Amino acid sequence: xxxxxxxxxxxxxxxxxxxxxxxxxxxxxxxxxxxxxxxxxxxxxxxxxxxxxxxxxxxxxxxxxxxxxxxxxxxxxxxxxxxxxxxxxxxxxxxxxxxxxxxxxxxxxxxxxxxxxxxxxxxxxxxxxxxxxxxxxxxxxxxxxxxxxxxxxxxxxxxxxxxxxxxxxxxxxxxxxxxxxxxxxxxxxxxxxxxxxxxxxxxxxxxxxxxxxxxx
Amino acid sequence: xxxxxxxxxxxxxxxxxxxxxxxxxxxxxxxxxxxxxxxxxxxxxxxxxxxxxxxxxxxxxxxxxxxxxxxxxxxxxxxxxxxxxxxxxxxxxxxxxxxxxxxxxxxxxxxxxxxxxxxxxxxxxxxxxxxxxxxxxxxxxxxxxxxxxxxxxxxxxxxxxxxxxxxxxxxxxxxxxxxxxxxxxxxxxxxxxxxxxxxxxxxxxxxxxxxxxxxx
Numbered sequence: 001x002x003x004x005x006x007x008x009x010x011x012x013x014x015x016x017x018x019x020x021x022x023x024x025x026x027x028x029x030x031x032x033x034x035x036x037x038x039x040x041x042x043x044x045x046x047x048x049x050x051x052x053x054x055x056x057x058x059x060x061x062x063x064x065x066x067x068x069x070x071x072x073x074x075x076x077x078x079x080x081x082x083x084x085x086x087x088x089x090x091x092x093x094x095x096x097x098x099x100x101x102x103x104x105x106x107x108x109x110x111x112x113x114x115x116x117x118x119x120x121x122x123x124x125x126x127x128x129x130x131x132x133x134x135x136x137x138x139x140x141x142x143x144x145x146x147x148x149x150x151x152x153x154x155x156x157x158x159x160x161x162x163x164x165x166x167x168x169x170x171x172x173x174x175x176x177x178x179x180x181x182x183x184x185x186x187x188x189x190x191x192x193x194x195x196x197x198x199x200x201x202x203x204x205x206x207x208x209x210x211x212x213x214x215x216x
Numbered sequence: 217x218x219x220x221x222x223x224x225x226x227x228x229x230x231x232x233x234x235x236x237x238x239x240x241x242x243x244x245x246x247x248x249x250x251x252x253x254x255x256x257x258x259x260x261x262x263x264x265x266x267x268x269x270x271x272x273x274x275x276x277x278x279x280x281x282x283x284x285x286x287x288x289x290x291x292x293x294x295x296x297x298x299x300x301x302x303x304x305x306x307x308x309x310x311x312x313x314x315x316x317x318x319x320x321x322x323x324x325x326x327x328x329x330x331x332x333x334x335x336x337x338x339x340x341x342x343x344x345x346x347x348x349x350x351x352x353x354x355x356x357x358x359x360x361x362x363x364x365x366x367x368x369x370x371x372x373x374x375x376x377x378x379x380x381x382x383x384x385x386x387x388x389x390x391x392x393x394x395x396x397x398x399x400x401x402x403x404x405x406x407x408x409x410x411x412x413x414x415x416x417x418x419x420x421x422x423x424x425x426x427x428x429x430x431x432x
Binding site for chain 1: 250251257302304316322391392406415417
């Protein structure tokens with residue numbers, strides 16, 4: 001396990017007890033997510049774009065099309081990538097102590113546009129597999145023309161921080177006497193019943209790697 | 217219904233058919249969310265922070281503590297607020313046509329720090345009620361000291377855009393002949409069984425406004 005970086009901006013000013021400096025925690029938060037929020041500067045203003053991504057070791061691969069116009073603005077401009085999971089609503093006796101249980105990862109760096117064909121294919125595989133594990137080997141692979149139409153960005157996880165809030169509410173001493181319910185309402189991300197494409201050829205069942213994810 | 221703004225950056229360069237210009241759609245996307253991703257510029261670099269928020273008419277209120285250090289950097293600096301819902305994974309026959317069903321709202325503007333005590337209380341109520349409807353009237357209200365310890369930002373929805381992708385996959389003509397499953401795996405955000413604070417006084421049931429949200 002490698003410690004996370006500790007630059008001025010990845011050290012937490014507020015509530016440093018919510019920081020985690022274990023690299024495996026960073027990896028887990030990233031691997032649990034489906035989209036990140038990519039922050040870039042366009043014409044001097046911040047812009048935040050939801051984007052698909054995936055992780056391989058300490059590299060984050062981003063699907064380039066979504067943020068394409070923003071990233072074309074600067075070929076080597078710094079970005080910020082944030083992945084957040086809301087795990088629960090923390091309901092205290094006092095409004096002041098209400099909170100959210102969450103896990104978030106923030107990554108800073110200057111992404112590079114992946115040009116090597118092998119790495120580009122790897123990046124696409126990593127993004128695809130992060131969203132739907134097992135799908136890369138099942139669907140039709142990209143043609144040369146399709147590869148040219150998509151862009152992949154690579155971002156190092158060198159400068160990153162993690163912030164986690166978990167557990168129940170913490171009220172002021174005198175408020176514990178109040179007859180007010182307090183606790184946590186858990187929040188989950190779940191998968192529903194797969195909805196087949198109406199044009200699906202008859203007799204093709206939902207593959208196991210998709211069926212297994214269904215929660216309900 | 218008022219049309220959304222159409223500045224250069226809120227017009228969609230890529231896939232303009234995914235834009236929606238109906239203000240009620242913007243409101244719905246914002247009201248369905250629990251956290252936004254707030255983009256700011258700090259020392260010339262973008263920073264993206266998950267933040268609690270709520271909407272009242274065409275004003276977004278942001279809970280100030282989370283982004284406090286970032287926003288202290290510039291008292292009247294422009295921000296970007298993005299709210300994204302992942303509604304489904306779109307699994308096509310070809311990897312190239314894989315996609316995500318989502319709804320996202322992007323708001324640009326210069327927030328003001330709310331100083332008027334009445335509006336500050338309103339802002340806190342709106343943020344609280346967006347996370348847990350019904351909670352404001354149940355929990356102990358903020359004291360003067362607590363009000364001073366929290367900051368609230370107000371951001372106009374004047375400049376905003378909405379982007380939506382829904383429906384099934386769209387494959388290349390020749391790929392419909394492939395024996396590959398295609399369809400949508402729906403993604404939901406659900407609420408689990410409320411977990412009471414261990415220090416809860418005996419005999420206090422989970423209130424209806426919380427119990428009613430439980431999905432499982």
